Amino acid sequence: MTNKELSLEFDILFNNIMSGIAPGINDYEKSVFLTKGQEEIIKNYLNPLGNKYAEGLDDSKKRFTDFSGLIKTKEISTLTTPVASIDRRAVTFSLPTDAFVLLNELLQGTDKEAKTRDFQIIPISYLEYTRLMSRPYKEPLKGQAWKITTEGSTVAHSTIIPNSSITSSKYIVRYIKRPNPIILRDLSKIEFEEGLEAGFLSINNIRVKTECELNPEIHREILDRAVELAKVSYIDNSTALTQINTRNE
Numbered sequence: 001m002t003n004k005e006l007s008l009e010f011d012i013l014f015n016n017i018m019s020g021i022a023p024g025i026n027d028y029e030k031s032v033f034l035t036k037g038q039e040e041i042i043k044n045y046l047n048p049l050g051n052k053y054a055e056g057l058d059d060s061k062k063r064f065t066d067f068s069g070l071i072k073t074k075e076i077s078t079l080t081t082p083v084a085s086i087d088r089r090a091v092t093f094s095l096p097t098d099a100f101v102l103l104n105e106l107l108q109g110t111d112k113e114a115k116t117r118d119f120q121i122i123p124i125s126y127l128e129y130t131r132l133m134s135r136p137y138k139e140p141l142k143g144q145a146w147k148i149t150t151e152g153s154t155v156a157h158s159t160i161i162p163n164s165s166i167t168s169s170k171y172i173v174r175y176i177k178r179p180n181p182i183i184l185r186d187l188s189k190i191e192f193e194e195g196l197e198a199g200f201l202s203i204n205n206i207r208v209k210t211e212c213e214l215n216p217e218i219h220r221e222i223l224d225r226a227v228e229l230a231k232v233s234y235i236d237n238s239t240a241l242t243q244i245n246t247r248n249e
Contacts, residue, residue, distance in 0.1 A: 001219040003184045003211055006034060013227045025230065026194070027184040028201055033233075035181040035203055037226035038212065039100075042067065042176065046101055066218040067176055071103070072096070076171040087129075089164050090148075093171040095156040100178035105158070107145045109166035119145040119162055139163050182222075183210040 001009070010030050045063055076093045085092065095102075105121035124132065124146050132138065132146070140146050146161040162169060181203040191201055201207065212219055 001212070001216060001223070003182070003209065006030075006182065006212070006219070006223060007184050009223055010034070010227060010230075013223070014230055025234075026190060028187060028190045029230075030226070031181065031183045031185075031187075031203060033226040033230045034184075034212075034222060037224075037229055038179060038182060038214065038222045040229075041218065041222055041225055042070075042100065042179070046176065062217070066215050069213060069215065070100075070176045070179060071174065072098075072177050073172065073174045076173065078169070078171075085159055087161050089166075090159050090161050091169055091171075092157050092159045095158055095173070096175065096177070097156075098177040099156065099173070099175045101176040102173055103176065104174040105147070106172045107160055107162055107169050108172065109145075109162050109169040111165050112167055117143075117166075119143060119166075121145055121147045121158075121160065123147045178204075179213045180204070180210045181206055182212045183208065185209055 007027060007030060010033075011025075014025065045066070074096050076095070078091050078093060107119040107121060108116060109119055110116050119140075120143060122140065122144050126148065129146070129148055140161065140163055142163075145163070148159050148161065158171065158173075160169070160171060183203055183206060186209050187201040187203075187207045188198065190196075191198055199207075212222065214222070
C-alpha cells in the first residue's frame with residue numbers, strides 16, 4: 001500500500017470505528033500510530049508467545065516473507081574503548097544501531113594455537129553469573145560463550161565472556177533491523193500548516209515522507225493495529241485499553 005492509500009483507509013476505518021464522532025486527526029498523528037503499530041506487529045509476530053497462532057519467524061512461511069526484507073547479518077569487531085567489566089575475559093561489542101530484534105549470535109574465536117573456533121552465545125543474568133563463578137570450573141561449556149548485559153551505556157552493547165583460552169574474537173549477529181517509521185507526508189509541511197516551529201516534529205529522528213518497508217502482504221495488518229491504537233488514545237475507556245494491551249496478533 002502507498003502512503004496515500006494508508007492515509008485514506010486509516011480515515012475510513014477510524015471514522016467507522018468511532019461511529020461518526022471521531023476527532024480530527026492529522027497526518028503526523030496517523031504516522032505516529034502507523035509506526036507504533038508496525039513495531040508492535042513485528043514484536044508480537046516474532047515472539048511465539050505474543051500471537052494467537054503461537055508461531056515465530058521459523059514456524060511460518062508468511063512470517064518469513066513479511067520480514068525477510070528486514071533481516072541483516074553483520075560481523076562486529078571489539079570496541080576501541082572497552083566497557084568496564086568485572087570479568088577479565090569479557091569482550092564488549094557495539095550492536096548495530098539499527099538492530100531491533102536479535103535472531104542469532106555467534107562468537108568466532110582464535111585460540112592460543114591459532115585455530116579458529118565457533119561459540120554459541122548463551123545469555124545469562126547477573127545472578128546466574130554469580131552462581132556459575134561459584135563453581136570449581138568457572139568456564140563456559142565447550143562450544144559456548146556467556147553473554148551478560150553491559151551496565152551504564154547509552155549505546156546497545158553485548159558483553160561476551162568466552163573461554164579463557166581464546167586470544168582474539170569477532171562477533172557475528174543476524175537480526176531484524178528497526179524499520180523506518182511510516183511518515184505519510186513531509187513533517188515540515190505539517191508544521192507550516194499547524195503553525196509549529198520548524199524542526200518541531202520528527203519520528204525516530206526522521207522528518208521526510210517515508211513508505212512502509214515491510215512486505216505489502218502485512219500492510220493491512222499494520223493499518224488495523226494503528227487504527228485500534230488511535231481508537232484507544234481518543235476515548236476514555238479503560239476496558240478497551242486493557243483489551244488492546246492484552247490482544248494477541
